[in-house]
Amino acid sequence: MSGELPLARCVETFEGTEQTPPAPSCGVAAAPNSLVQSSEGSLVGFGIESCGLPHAILIECPDEDKADGLARKLAAAQLCSGPEKVRPCGQCVSCEKVEKGIHPDLQSYLGEGKSLAISVDKVRQIRAQAYILPGESERKVLLLRGVQTMLAPAQNALLKILEEPPASAVFILTTTNRFSLLETVRSRVRVISLESEDAHEAPEHIECAQEIIELLSRGEEARVLACFAKYEKDKLGVIQMLTALRGCLTRYMIAGGYKGGGAPLSPHRLWDFAAVTEDALADAESNVGGLLLGCSICARMFEASEMP
Numbered sequence: 683m684s685g686e687l688p689l690a691r692c693v694e695t696f697e698g699t700e701q702t703p704p705a706p707s708c709g710v711a712a713a714p715n716s717l718v719q720s721s722e723g724s725l726v727g728f729g730i731e732s733c734g735l736p737h738a739i740l741i742e743c744p745d746e747d748k749a750d751g752l753a754r755k756l757a758a759a760q761l762c763s764g765p766e767k768v769r770p771c772g773q774c775v776s777c778e779k780v781e782k783g784i785h786p787d788l789q790s791y792l793g794e795g796k797s798l799a800i801s802v803d804k805v806r807q808i809r810a811q812a813y814i815l816p817g818e819s820e821r822k823v824l825l826l827r828g829v830q831t832m833l834a835p836a837q838n839a840l841l842k843i844l845e846e847p848p849a850s851a852v853f854i855l856t857t858t859n860r861f862s863l864l865e866t867v868r869s870r871v872r873v874i875s876l877e878s879e880d881a882h883e884a885p886e887h888i889e890c891a892q893e894i895i896e897l898l899s900r901g902e903e904a905r906v907l908a909c910f911a912k913y914e915k916d917k918l919g920v921i922q923m924l925t926a927l928r929g930c931l932t933r934y935m936i937a938g939g940y941k942g943g944g945a946p947l948s949p950h951r952l953w954d955f956a957a958v959t960e961d962a963l964a965d966a967e968s969n970v971g972g973l974l975l976g977c978s979i980c981a982r983m984f985e986a987s988e989m990p
Contacts, residue, residue: 705943738844738853740829740871742860749856750827752874754780757788757823760852776819789817790825799831805839812851826855830862838865844870859945872953874932884922891927895934898955900944903980920972924963929954958982 707877743749755770758780760777764771771777779785791809793799800808808824816822832840844853844867853871857863860873890909897906912922931952934940940947962979 726878730797734782736872737847737851738855738871740855740857740860740868740873741862742857742873742875744858746828746856746858749858753825753827753854753856757825757852758855760821760823761785761787761819763819766967773793775854777829785818787819787822788825789822790827792827793831797831798828799833800826800829800869802836802839805836805843808840809843812848812853823852823854826853826899829855829856830857832863834864837867841867887919887923887926888930890923891930894927895940895943895947895955896942896983898944898983899942899947901984903984906980906983907973910979913972913975916972917966917969920975921963921966924959924966928956928959928963931959955983972981 705846741749741752743752756798758770758772758777761776761780761971763770763776770780772781776785780788783790789808791800791804793804794801809828812822812824814822826840829837841864843851847853852963855871860868860875890912894906896910897909910920913923934947934952940952956977962975965975965978
């Protein structure tokens with residue numbers, strides 16, 4: 683399952699500012715508010731230190747400049763030759779080349795013509811380029827910008843390489859709207875959404891979401907279910923709470939994991955929980971009640987927590 687993971691309140695983070703909201707009254711640690719947690723601007727929390735990026739990422743943001751900024755930071759982290767814990771370091775030769783746009787292992791593509799759509803022919807060039815081994819780094823990054831304008835034939839052509847990518851290739855796509863892409867394409871990528879959707883979340887929903895994460899770390903399934911029971915007849919409330927939960931899970935994931943009073947939750951585990959939450963949101967939109975929704979999400983999340 684791909685994780686379509688909205689990342690709320692993070693689009694200011696490229697400049698290195700960091701603001702963490704105060705812990706709620708229940709005593710559960712608040713989710714970090716920024717993508718870049720270190721003063722150096724590293725992306726170690728994204729999982730780059732241990733296992734690198736997924737082979738394909740889709741960054742969704744209404745502001746194309748912000749999407750491009752994150753895309754280049756992720757690309758720089760893959761190509762950086764500095765210490766793993768501070769990638770991208772911004773100081774090595776690789777980072778300098780990415781900044782100047784001259785790194786041979788970073789290939790950037792933008793559509794042509796009035797629509798700026800990446801064509802089938804261009805996708806064929808991208809596929810051919812992906813199979814050429816990197817020249818200076820261990821990985822090659824292929825950045826496709828503004829893929830929302832791609833027509834179905836071009837998307838289908840791209841799908842072939844996303845399904846069976848070369849081991850050395852990382853694809854980073856940017857879009858203003860992920861739903862402009864075919865479902866088959868979305869299923870092959872990890873989605874990071876830079877929508878500020880939690881800006882209007884009520885504090886009680888954020889607090890409930892953080893409490894659920896803490897209870898998940900402690901393995902207290904019954905208490906997680908009790909949190910959902912409060913929303914049994916409140917469709918709007920459960921949607922808002924799940925939206926807050928999804929955002930908190932994503933921020934903890936990017937910050938490097940969750941450490942509360944129970945077992946630590948790794949970024950990988952948080953990815954799994956966020957994907958379950960994404961499905962639960964779709965169920966909530968279909969009028970599934972809070973208690974039934976809680977039973978389903980508890981079963982899936984605790985099943986996920988037992989997987990290696």
